[in-house]
Amino acid sequence: HAPLESSPRPQPQRHSGDSGSPGNGPKDHHHQGHHHEHGGGGHGHGQHRTRRRARHRAMSEDAGAMNGPLRWECRVKRPNKLNGQQSTLEVFVDRMVVLWKQQITGMPRSAELSARNTLGAELITRDSPHWIRIHTLTTPSPPAPDTGAAEHEVYEAHGFASNEDAVRCQQALQRMADTVRPFTGPGTMLFIVNPVSGHKQGRELFAKVRPLFVDCAKIPVDVLETRCAGHAAQMVKGLDFDRVRAIVCVSGDGTVCEVLNALMELPNREDVLQKVVLGTIPAGSECALAKMVGYVSPLSAAYVILKGHRVRPIDVLHIHQAGR
Numbered sequence: 001h002a003p004l005e006s007s008p009r010p011q012p013q014r015h016s017g018d019s020g021s022p023g024n025g026p027k028d029h030h031h032q033g034h035h036h037e038h039g040g041g042g043h044g045h046g047q048h049r050t051r052r053r054a055r056h057r058a059m060s061e062d063a064g065a066m067n068g069p070l071r072w073e074c075r076v077k078r079p080n081k082l083n084g085q086q087s088t089l090e091v092f093v094d095r096m097v098v099l100w101k102q103q104i105t106g107m108p109r110s111a112e113l114s115a116r117n118t119l120g121a122e123l124i125t126r127d128s129p130h131w132i133r134i135h136t137l138t139t140p141s142p143p144a145p146d147t148g149a150a151e152h153e154v155y156e157a158h159g160f161a162s163n164e165d166a167v168r169c170q171q172a173l174q175r176m177a178d179t180v181r182p183f184t185g186p187g188t189m190l191f192i193v194n195p196v197s198g199h200k201q202g203r204e205l206f207a208k209v210r211p212l213f214v215d216c217a218k219i220p221v222d223v224l225e226t227r228c229a230g231h232a233a234q235m236v237k238g239l240d241f242d243r244v245r246a247i248v249c250v251s252g253d254g255t256v257c258e259v260l261n262a263l264m265e266l267p268n269r270e271d272v273l274q275k276v277v278l279g280t281i282p283a284g285s286e287c288a289l290a291k292m293v294g295y296v297s298p299l300s301a302a303y304v305i306l307k308g309h310r311v312r313p314i315d316v317l318h319i320h321q322a323g324r
Helices: 046-067 163-177 202-216 231-237 253-264 269-275 288-293 298-306
Strands: 002-006 014-016 070-077 085-091 095-101 108-114 118-124 131-137 152-158 188-193 221-225 244-251 277-282 309-311
Touching (some): 070 163, 095 163, 118 163, 118 202, 131 163, 131 202, 131 298, 152 163, 188 202, 188 231, 202 221, 202 244, 202 277, 244 253, 253 269, 253 288, 277 298, 298 309
Parallel strands (some): 002 277, 188 221, 188 244, 244 277
Antiparallel strands (some): 002 309, 014 108, 070 085, 070 152, 085 095, 095 108, 118 131, 131 152
């Protein structure tokens, strides 16, 4: 079976130039957008050369839009700051960079945020002019299953030259965030929530992480809640696995084992196990699987599933005893 496991090298959220945090600022970025066409020479080809040059320019501009940076002048309010500051917001294919000047000294400062920490960008249109709310999830620190902690942080960008600029910036940010997702294409992530696992906090813990999946990352989700022992297995055996791409247990180890046993008992288990992955948001008292493949903290476990994971097989021991 293939669980969602913590990546061995998660890309950290990097801030450079802030007080008390060393850094070298964003790296130099080189634009690449050249497209070479083979064209004929000779007489009578001037018009064709003009068309080729026009196509070259269009291809280069599209490639530049893909590789970035795309830049907007706006006011950016960073996490834990009271007010926004006039900034340049640059969006690359895999990260965003905020550039500003320190108010007192005028020294340039920057903050860089990777796609591995960006959940999504929300366009707020109820106000005019429009503004953007950027949801992020920090890389768990320290990188230890029992103590690693992640935080949901929000950037705000407003004061664009026009509402159209705000829309284009939000779209670019969302494209950047979507380069790191649990899965692409159709399908849903199924959450199986056990409300009585561990200290009976399954519902409470899921309510804490659900907005990260639904509102921030825009992941299509279904939610099922267990009512008694064996209920999780019943639900798994009745699933449409052409639709379900991942199963996340918000529970302790008991429900995880129940789900896994149900998957192993499916008549088409080989096909199902090839396309459905298993993850966990720990809500039990011990959470052994979470300690093996991720983190115990719910936000850190959510980071593993949303951004910091890699999918890999794990061994399953199948025991037969006395005809069982």
